[in-house]
Amino acid sequence: xxxxxxxxxxxxxxxxxxxxxxxxxxxxxxxxxxxxxxxxxxxxxxxxxxxxxxxxxxxxxxxxxxxxxxxxxxxxxxxxxxxxxxxxxxxxxxxxxxxxxxxxxxxxxxxxxxxxxxxxxxxxxxxxxxxxxxxxxxxxxxxxxxxxxxxxxxxxxxxxxxxxxxxxxxxxxxxxxxxxxxxxxxxxxxx
Numbered sequence: 266x267x268x269x270x271x272x273x274x275x276x277x278x279x280x281x282x283x284x285x286x287x288x289x290x291x292x293x294x295x296x297x298x299x300x301x302x303x304x305x306x307x308x309x310x311x312x313x314x315x316x317x318x319x320x321x322x323x324x325x326x327x328x329x330x331x332x333x334x335x336x337x338x339x340x341x342x343x344x345x346x347x348x349x350x351x352x353x354x355x356x357x358x359x360x361x362x363x364x365x366x367x368x369x370x371x372x373x374x375x376x377x378x379x380x381x382x383x384x385x386x387x388x389x390x391x392x393x394x395x396x397x398x399x400x401x402x403x404x405x406x407x408x409x410x411x412x413x414x415x416x417x418x419x420x421x422x423x424x425x426x427x428x429x430x431x432x433x434x435x436x437x438x439x440x441x442x443x444x445x446x447x448x449x450x451x452x453x454x455x456x
Contacts, residue, residue, distance in 0.1 A: 292355055292401075292409045294453030303328035308451060310345070315353040318345045320361070326369075337369035337389075343397075355455065356403045360396065363447075365417065367391040393419030397447055409455050414448040 289312075296306035304326040312318045322341035329335070342364055349357030371387040399413030421442045 288353075289355060289403060289406060289455035292453050292455045294409055294411060294451035296449045296451050298449055299324070302326070306449070308453070310355055312354045316347050318347070318354045319343070320345060324367075332374040334372045335369055337367065339365055339367040341365045355409075356401055358398075358400045360398050361413070361415075362394065362396045363417075364394045365391070365419070367419070387423055389421055389423050391419040391421040391442065393417055395447055403455050407455055409451070409453040411451040411453070412449070414446060416444060417447045418444050 291312070292308075292310040294308040294310070296308070299306035304324055306322065306324045308320055308322045310318050310320040320343040322339075322343065324339040324341070326338070327334075327336040343361045344363075345354065345359045345361040347354040347357050347359045351357070367390065369389040369391075371389055373385045375383055375385045377383050395415055395417030397413040397415030399411060401409055401411040403409050419442050
């Protein structure tokens with residue numbers, strides 16, 4: 266995942282490096298913290314006016330913890346309101362409400378009542394939102410550095426089944442619902 270993120274950033278930089286260095290209205294970014302969680306997280310931001318922008322984030326993941334495997338994606342639309350008087354959007358301090366939809370597939374080896382091994386599978390869909398505060402810098406009219414954090418809330422809808430078709434109540438999806446913290450450090454290219 267680290268190689269993919271690095272390759273995507275280098276390719277975007279090369280493709281966009283030939284554009285004129287004028288007022289930037291778009292940015293492509295990658296979250297530098299995502300590989301720590303075996304995830305790829307990418308963003309596209311578009312300036313609406315001098316004080317606001319829209320950002321769309323996409324997340325892809327595949328990882329395992331013991332007998333549990335998780336894979337899936339998330340989509341995060343976000344509205345950013347820039348509060349600085351000295352700079353225009355897409356640079357400066359901002360507040361950003363956001364929504365998030367996640368679709369995750371979970372699988373886990375489990376033991377049934379009669380002692381046989383079975384594979385429990387779940388589809389987990391979460392819908393949530395929150396608000397982050399952050400600051401985005403643009404260096405040399407090209408390179409973006411964005412830091413953000415804030416609270417979020419998710420609710421989830423889960424469908425659980427074992428390989429035999431019976432219900433599998435042993436999944437703990439508690440970490441995917443309720444309040445959490447959304448944070449990130451992104452590096453990108455403005456154009």
